[in-house]
Amino acid sequence: EKGGYEHFMLKEIFEQPKSILDTMRGRLLVNEGIIKMAGIWDHLERINKAERIVIIACGTSWHAGLIGEYLIEEFARIPVEVEYASEFRYRNPIIGPKDVVIAISQSGETADTMAAIKLAKEKGAFVYGICNVVDSSIARVTDAGSYTHAGPEIGVASTKAFTAQLTILSLIALKLGKHNGNLGNAEFMSLIAELDAIPTKVEEVLQSSHEVAKNIAKQYVDATNFLYLGRGYNFPSALEGALKLKEISYIHAEGYPAAEMKHGPIALIDENMPIVIIAPKQGHYDKIVSNVQEIKARKGQVIAVVNKGDVQVASMADHVIEMPETSECFSPIVAAIPLQLLSYYIAVYRGANVDQPRNLAKSVTVE
Ligand code: M6R
Numbered sequence: 058e059k060g061g062y063e064h065f066m067l068k069e070i071f072e073q074p075k076s077i078l079d080t081m082r083g084r085l086l087v088n089e090g091i092i093k094m095a096g097i098w099d100h101l102e103r104i105n106k107a108e109r110i111v112i113i114a115c116g117t118s119w120h121a122g123l124i125g126e127y128l129i130e131e132f133a134r135i136p137v138e139v140e141y142a143s144e145f146r147y148r149n150p151i152i153g154p155k156d157v158v159i160a161i162s163q164s165g166e167t168a169d170t171m172a173a174i175k176l177a178k179e180k181g182a183f184v185y186g187i188c189n190v191v192d193s194s195i196a197r198v199t200d201a202g203s204y205t206h207a208g209p210e211i212g213v214a215s216t217k218a219f220t221a222q223l224t225i226l227s228l229i230a231l232k233l234g235k236h237n238g239n240l241g242n243a244e245f246m247s248l249i250a251e252l253d254a255i256p257t258k259v260e261e262v263l264q265s266s267h268e269v270a271k272n273i274a275k276q277y278v279d280a281t282n283f284l285y286l287g288r289g290y291n292f293p294s295a296l297e298g299a300l301k302l303k304e305i306s307y308i309h310a311e312g313y314p315a316a317e318m319k320h321g322p323i324a325l326i327d328e329n330m331p332i333v334i335i336a337p338k339q340g341h342y343d344k345i346v347s348n349v350q351e352i353k354a355r356k357g358q359v360i361a362v363v364n365k366g367d368v369q370v371a372s373m374a375d376h377v378i379e380m381p382e383t384s385e386c387f388s389p390i391v392a393a394i395p396l397q398l399l400s401y402y403i404a405v406y407r408g409a410n411v412d413q414p415r416n417l418a419k420s421v422t423v424e
Pocket of ligand 1: 115116117118161162163164165166167170213214215216300301304417419420421
């Protein structure tokens with residue numbers, strides 16, 4: 058059932074071109090120039106008139122939510138806040154009938170997310186669910202929603218569910234922007250064409266980065282710490298990369314917005330500190346170049362995830378992983394792949410139980 062792969066996690070990493078396509082199927086109709094999503098369409102008025110959208114989730118789904126914030130604010134121009142469900146539920150949040158809550162959960166059973174939804178509903182908010190497991194508790198309790206069609210995710214470390222969540226959030230942001238007039242038709246058309254190309258680009262990066270990530274992993278099995286840095290849309294990618302490494306390899310890792318480095322984490326950098334830096338061409342590239350210079354001046358080991366053909370960052374980095382270029386807003390989907398592979402192989406070389414890491418459960422049904 059692992060389809061010839063050694064672990065479910067690797068199988069699920071390699072399924073992503075298909076799971077992303079499945080999530081888009083019937084929704085992204087490029088030739089007709091439309092995005093079809095019944096859940097959004099039926100409540101378009103309510104969602105587009107929201108004073109605020111609050112995204113609630115935990116773990117990897119929360120990271121997807123952070124990227125969702127960038128997407129929705131950029132294209133639909135609706136203010137978005139992203140909260141950990143566990144914090145939201147216990148802090149007497151200001152939430153009411155004019156707010157729309159988007160709850161994101163792969164399993165649809167996470168206790169904190171469920172409790173946060175109940176609270177939001179009690180206060181009159183409209184709650185939209187993004188779940189992977191069909192008919193799960195969260196899918197049933199929400200007012201409307203869209204399923205990610207990633208298929209069953211068995212590995213405790215979320216991989217294909219994450220990229221499917223990003224796909225849904227992209228579709229939602231573009232659809233809202235198109236209908237509320239914040240996204241012009243030409244831009245909408247070019248963005249949906251770009252989104253449509255993502256499964257192919259994910260396939261490309263799987264092929265091109267697999268061996269590269271494996272080789273880099275071999276050299277870092279004994280690392281005790283890792284930093285992950287990214288800016289803009291790829292700041293949450295850095296958080297997700299670090300979480301993936303922590304949970305399966307048990308190596309301490311932190312993700313930061315690259316610019317925050319000088320406000321503290323830079324003190325940690327020496328020749329023993331590996332730093333994964335996500336540096337696509339589109340998205341504050343020049344700023345990232347300066348960050349890499351600052352790291353190299355302190356002898357940090359740089360593992361750079363860059364676009365194919367990159368020279369500037371690549372020439373300074375100790376290791377380079379290439380990925381195809383895409384719009385900045387979709388780059389976290391492509392960048393997720395090499396980061397997943399890197400964590401996977403580091404964990405495998407350390408002999409860890411990749412699919413069932415210690416102390417973790419696939420769905421966290423207790424708070
Ligand atoms: O099923 P959910 O998406 O609600 O789960 C949320 C988190 O427990 C989950 O993403 C967790 O962080 C994963 N193990 C991350 O890989």
